Amino acid sequence: MEEKGFFGSLFDFSFESFVFPKIVRVLYVIVVVLICIGYLGGVIYAFQMGSMQGIGAILLGPIILILYLTMIRASMEIAIVLFRIYENTNVIARK
Numbered sequence: 001m002e003e004k005g006f007f008g009s010l011f012d013f014s015f016e017s018f019v020f021p022k023i024v025r026v027l028y029v030i031v032v033v034l035i036c037i038g039y040l041g042g043v044i045y046a047f048q049m050g051s052m053q054g055i056g057a058i059l060l061g062p063i064i065l066i067l068y069l070t071m072i073r074a075s076m077e078i079a080i081v082l083f084r085i086y087e088n089t090n091v092i093a094r095k
Helices: 006-010 020-049 051-094
Strands: none
Touching (some): 020 051
16 A cells, blocks of 8 residues: 555545554644643743742642643554554555
């Protein structure tokens, strides 16, 4: 089976070619940027509420940020593993 590009996969109504493996890197970068912007916004908001809340946000925020990124990364890796299992199973089935 030939490899389709992004738009070929997007409009493949037989679902033989998948879009997610092609966009996962870009999607992860977007998620990282959005989570970091959310963290900065949370710190700013916390400082507006008071200095102790701001300090708490600076101290606890990175831990929460790392937890979110870990969960998102793990879920994307699981999805990619499932796509690879599908591809390898197809190769075995064709033999």
